[in-house]
Amino acid sequence: MAKKRYQVQVSLYILVPFITSGAALIWVLLTEQVIQYMGTRGAYAWISPLWKLGVLIATYLLSLLVTWIILNPVSKFIQKAEALPVYPRPPEDKGPSQPIDAVAHYSQVFDQITSILSKVEAKELFPGMIGQSKVMRGIFSQILKVARTDSTVLIDGESGTGKELVASSLYEHSFRRGKPFIKLNCVAIPESLLESELFGHEKGAFTGAASQKVGKFELAHGGTIFLDEIGDMPLATQAKLLRVLQEKEFERVGGNQTIRVDVRFVAATNKNLMEMVRQGTFREDLYYRLNVFSVHLPPLRERKEDIPILAAHFLERAGNPVRLAEETLQILTAYAWPGNVRELQNTLERAAVLAENGLITPSLLPGHLTGTIPSQAIQQPDASQPRSIDERIDEVEKGLIIEALSRSGGVQVRAAELLGINQRSLWHRIKKLGIDVESLKNQQKM
Numbered sequence: 250m251a252k253k254r255y256q257v258q259v260s261l262y263i264l265v266p267f268i269t270s271g272a273a274l275i276w277v278l279l280t281e282q283v284i285q286y287m288g289t290r291g292a293y294a295w296i297s298p299l300w301k302l303g304v305l306i307a308t309y310l311l312s313l314l315v316t317w318i319i320l321n322p323v324s325k326f327i328q329k330a331e332a333l334p335v336y337p338r339p340p341e342d343k344g345p346s347q348p349i350d351a352v353a354h355y356s357q358v359f360d361q362i363t364s365i366l367s368k369v370e371a372k373e374l375f376p377g378m379i380g381q382s383k384v385m386r387g388i389f390s391q392i393l394k395v396a397r398t399d400s401t402v403l404i405d406g407e408s409g410t411g412k413e414l415v416a417s418s419l420y421e422h423s424f425r426r427g428k429p430f431i432k433l434n435c436v437a438i439p440e441s442l443l444e445s446e447l448f449g450h451e452k453g454a455f456t457g458a459a460s461q462k463v464g465k466f467e468l469a470h471g472g473t474i475f476l477d478e479i480g481d482m483p484l485a486t487q488a489k490l491l492r493v494l495q496e497k498e499f500e501r502v503g504g505n506q507t508i509r510v511d512v513r514f515v516a517a518t519n520k521n522l523m524e525m526v527r528q529g530t531f532r533e534d535l536y537y538r539l540n541v542f543s544v545h546l547p548p549l550r551e552r553k554e555d556i557p558i559l560a561a562h563f564l565e566r567a568g569n570p571v572r573l574a575e576e577t578l579q580i581l582t583a584y585a586w587p588g589n590v591r592e593l594q595n596t597l598e599r600a601a602v603l604a605e606n607g608l609i610t611p612s613l614l615p616g617h618l619t620g621t622i623p624s625q626a627i628q629q630p631d632a633s634q635p636r637s638i639d640e641r642i643d644e645v646e647k648g649l650i651i652e653a654l655s656r657s658g659g660v661q662v663r664a665a666e667l668l669g670i671n672q673r674s675l676w677h678r679i680k681k682l683g684i685d686v687e688s689l690k691n692q693q694k695m
Contacts, residue, residue, distance in 0.1 A: 294300045378414050379562045382554040383685040395542045396422035403539045404517040406546030410519040410592030416475040429472030431465045436478045445502050454503020464508050473513040480520035487532045494538045549586040554685045556582050557655040563594050567601035583648030584618050647682045659686050
């Protein structure tokens with residue numbers, strides 16, 4: 250039987266100071282012995298400078314050895330990382346770059362690698378959700394944290410932002426994967442039938458109930474139930490839903506037998522539930538029961554960095570090979586997209602059908618995008634939150650900058666040339682508008 254070997258892990262924060270301190274202590278002790286020895290022979294005066302020089306050289310060489318042992322693997326990793334095809338590089342026409350010190354270079358490379366890994370993780374773990382912007386990677390992180398719990402999740406966001414995709418991702422990464430995943434849109438079911446759909450009914454419970462029906466909660470037993478557009482649920486049904494959330498039990502419509510279920514709740518809404526609570530159209534106790542963990546999906550106009558990659562994804566699925574003209578991409582990134590990702594998808598599918606030479610030009614886009622047809626949606630995507638002219642100008646400016654960064658692979662020097670402004674001005678605009686440059690870098694290779 251092989252003898253088991255034990256290894257002790259020592260932190261570099263302990264090891265490096267220990268080595269340097271030990272070396273210093275050894276030189277102090279040796280120096281003391283040398284001084285005593287030379288003092289007895291009267292030769293200290295001429296040997297002292299040579300000894301000091303020797304101590305200095307030996308200490309430098311020892312420090313150099315320790316630094317090499319620690320940094321050599323790091324340097325090799327940096328070289329291999331920069332040689333990878335997916336590592337972003339400046340365009341050849343940019344010219345020689347400004348030299349930077351080793352620490353700054355290492356930090357820059359590690360930042361790039363972290364960004365690449367997070368994008369790869371997003372593609373692998375969330376193949377159905379397209380987005381590489383910082384805000385979307387944050388949402389992916391939230392999903393992974395809450396998915397493997399039984400906490401109730403409330404997803405909010407405008408129509409077309411992908412709330413159902415988030416619910417599906419929560420299910421796919423949960424311990425309940427492989428068990429029932431039941432979806433119900435509260436708007437799609439007439440109010441008179443909603444309770445029957447949720448809780449089921451007994452035979453003869455109401456006119457037309459010719460047989461017993463099992464409800465969605467029973468079907469979801471052991472799994473997950475997703476209630477979409479829960480803000481449109483009637484108050485009477487809200488009270489019964491609250492009981493299921495609290496007690497995990499209910500009765501079928503027209504029945505008196507208590508049924509217990511084990512389900513995980515995920516709900517979604519495009520409405521402001523807190524405002525509805527203040528208006529008395531949504532139960533406050535139900536709101537707090539649902540809002541255990543909330544996931545907010547931003548509208549597309551707040552993550553325009555994802556528009557180029559979303560467009561590429563939708564065009565890949567088109568029946569015929571098509572691509573976007575540069576002017577078309579500029580229009581797409583400048584538009585406010587009140588219908589969010591769903592509107593972008595429909596727009597591109599329509600344009601792909603019309604494209605005869607494989608190129609989607611601005612003339613193939615709907616008139617309200619190009620400005621040939623006035624559109625109230627462009628001027629005010631959210632009627633409940635009017636925007637000033639400065640906000641609208643910022644939105645157009647943000648779209649132009651994102652389009653230029655996308656064309657330049659995220660290289661700001663090249664993007665500034667395309668926009669006809671200096672690099673410092675572009676940097677200030679990027680900071681002011683909150684543009685995530687990292688998500689735009691090297692999209693063609695990702």
